[in-house]
Amino acid sequence: MNDNHSYQLNLRRGRLAQDEGGHNYWQVTETAKTVAANKTAIIICDMWDNHWSRGAAERVDVMAPRMNQTIAAARANGVLIVHAPSDTLDFYRAAPARQRILAAPLVAPPPPIEHAAPPLPIDDSDEGSDTGETQTYHAWSRQHAALEIDQARDVISDKGPEVYSFLQQQGIEQVLIMGVHTNMCVLNRSFAIKQMVKWGVEIALVRDLTDTMYNPARSPYVDHAEGTRLVVEYIEKFWCPSISSQDLLIG
Numbered sequence: 001m002n003d004n005h006s007y008q009l010n011l012r013r014g015r016l017a018q019d020e021g022g023h024n025y026w027q028v029t030e031t032a033k034t035v036a037a038n039k040t041a042i043i044i045c046d047m048w049d050n051h052w053s054r055g056a057a058e059r060v061d062v063m064a065p066r067m068n069q070t071i072a073a074a075r076a077n078g079v080l081i082v083h084a085p086s087d088t089l090d091f092y093r094a095a096p097a098r099q100r101i102l103a104a105p106l107v108a109p110p111p112p113i114e115h116a117a118p119p120l121p122i123d124d125s126d127e128g129s130d131t132g133e134t135q136t137y138h139a140w141s142r143q144h145a146a147l148e149i150d151q152a153r154d155v156i157s158d159k160g161p162e163v164y165s166f167l168q169q170q171g172i173e174q175v176l177i178m179g180v181h182t183n184m185c186v187l188n189r190s191f192a193i194k195q196m197v198k199w200g201v202e203i204a205l206v207r208d209l210t211d212t213m214y215n216p217a218r219s220p221y222v223d224h225a226e227g228t229r230l231v232v233e234y235i236e237k238f239w240c241p242s243i244s245s246q247d248l249l250i251g
Helices: 054-076 096-103 160-169 193-198 224-238
Strands: 005-019 024-036 040-045 080-084 174-180 202-209
Touching: 005 202, 005 224, 040 054, 054 080, 054 174, 054 202, 080 160, 096 160, 174 193, 193 202, 202 224
Parallel strands: 040 080, 040 174, 174 202
Antiparallel strands: 005 024
């Protein structure tokens, strides 16, 4: 492990600006931020072994090996890895990585900060499958097998207060989140973007290691990749910045 490693994160945000004629427009900005690896944590959100939507499961199968490469490199540099496969903690009941976070005393989070929540740019009211499924069910039992868990160093939790407490005790100053699905779990889980923002935690989305639940047959009637891009831009505008996984692989 490299205890002295640091990253330059290129934080991308969208902000409302005005041109010379006084017309509003959205401007994309990038700000470089240097963070110590041992003060950084990655949360892996709901990268399950299966999904009720075939399209969603196929995209996770493709993403998981690339994600594992990224987290392995980050872990080697001292980054804390938090595995958060919601609704599967019974599978990990005896795992050392699960027991490690359970052993940490809880730290009361601060009162939540008020934060506006504009509507998403996509219609996901049909649950967002692009392969025809309409009936949801609990298809997952554990995290995707391609994502390695270091039982000696990582932690496992799907509970916001547990994750917040462990981050505080470890002196974490920058949280990064990756996984699925950007318009649902990555925004709304108790350990995910909205809650962390409301608790005042510095968090950023890893934009190329995520996916949406979006059906191109619904508004705004674009292909799936474009739907994902629109949700990432929405997060950059209204919730938190994003980075590329390349920021974690350089050097």
